[in-house]
Amino acid sequence: MSNKAEIDNDTRNNLRSDCSKCFGLCCVALPYARSADFAFDKDGGTPCRHLQSNYSCSIHKNLITTGFKGCVGYECFGAGQRVSQIIYEGNSWRDNKTRAKEMFDVFPIIQQLHEMLWYLSEALDFQATKPIHNDLKITFEETEHLIEQSPQDILKIDVHEHRMKVNGLLLRTSELVRPKTATKKLGKKLKRSCDYIGANLRKANLRGANLRGALFIAADLREADLRLTDLIGADFRDADLSGADLAGSIFLTQAQMNAAKGNVHTKLPANLAIPRHWGKEAQGLVR
Template sequence: MSSQIKENNTNLKKFSADCENCFGLCCVALPYAKSADFAFDKEAGTPCPNLQLDYRCGIHKNLRKEGFRGCVGYECFGAGQKVSQVTFDGRDWRDDPAIAKEMFNVFQIMQQLHEMLCYLNEALSLEDAQPIHKDLQSVLEETEHLTHLNPKSIIELNVQAHRVVVNDLLLRTSELVRAKVSPKKDIRRGKDLFGAKLKGVDLKGANLRGALLIAADLRKSDMRVADLIGADFRDADIRGADLTGSIFLTQAQVNSALGDSTTKLPSALRIPDHWIKVG
């Protein structure tokens, strides 16, 4: 494995939430509506009642039981600590209310940039993507630069235009990685597979980008080398499924699914605490 690939494998660990160094931004900046994922409505910019003075969640260990599955399945990709400690240099929105609105707006944009960085770093860690590593590295450096702009400049960014550039490279990465596998099941990108019966199905090398897999039965399915970017795994049953070698799968997606200790995950991801332990 090249030193570049080793470095980017290490970098992937940076793109996860470090709540100890964040001012509870996701618990304040983001809105949500009462649903199966959230127990009540909350407006953007309003602190969640469960947010404590030390910025810890008062029900963190019981989020799913208390009706906050959406929180379990959320990932800021490290944007929270970047905004708190770098962009705003450790200034706290509670101590300095004048910066609160700007800070919350910046956070939502930073989350998108960090998500892109996470995927770009993963792409650079893949041997099969070697032919476009130079392009990936260039766009990664440009994206990283954007995350270090001042708050006003970040808010003025055309994030959608930048996402188009990033997405093109991620699509090319996916094609290079999956080229070595001939998928046995053709699934249209973004297909609605809500509650689909896919137990034991061979999905190796499939393009499941943006697929709606909510409550799908994926037990013992083979999703190796599948592209899972943006796939909705809420309550998908992946017990015994094999996702090793799948690409662009995040911890947030795994957290929203239902699995057990027989589920095989990429090495960078961990088995969530709420999964059923077997044996």
């Protein structure tokens, strides 16, 4: 029997990116530097050269091969369509320079608040968090109220302060959901630090571990057991998760999996999709 309860599907869907309803905000508002993740420098507020007049990306199907892995690993948690269609009522940044500046400042704030809503909704989905369900619901509603304000009021939000409040509840969620004896049972391959860049963790038993913010960049996690593991903020860029079991892991996001590698044998939580670049075989897998 699953340790999760049902949660409203509309809530999840509203926290997933829908580029068809967005004015390409992540392609304009956010800056990036030339690196392994981006092929060239771009200033915040400047449209990416690949952004088309209809707000779609001209190289969307080839982002990885053209040097834009960073775009593949980005997730706005539905902030793009909220800012575009709800907060600004379908009025684009292209129509007004003053509005554009405001939209670009509002977007990252909404993105962070939507990310918090995603985590809170997941916390509410666990049966084990019943003792704190009331606090989770109140904080979820408070966060919803913040994103429903005017752009001027949104810009005044102390995101850091609110994040600290949310994080306290997420930590408590992690403690309630993860097995109490998990730390004692971890394999010897697990170091005490959070730096596992390039580490050989193949077949490692990481079940129930607290790996918040861990750096798994280019790590070998093939066939690793990551069930009930707290993975909030973990960096999986270029990590190999082929055959790994992440079913039931805590606070794992689509962006994290989009940045990783996997195959048909990788097991993901039911609320996440198999990334396209994992291959057609994995895409066709029915879990």
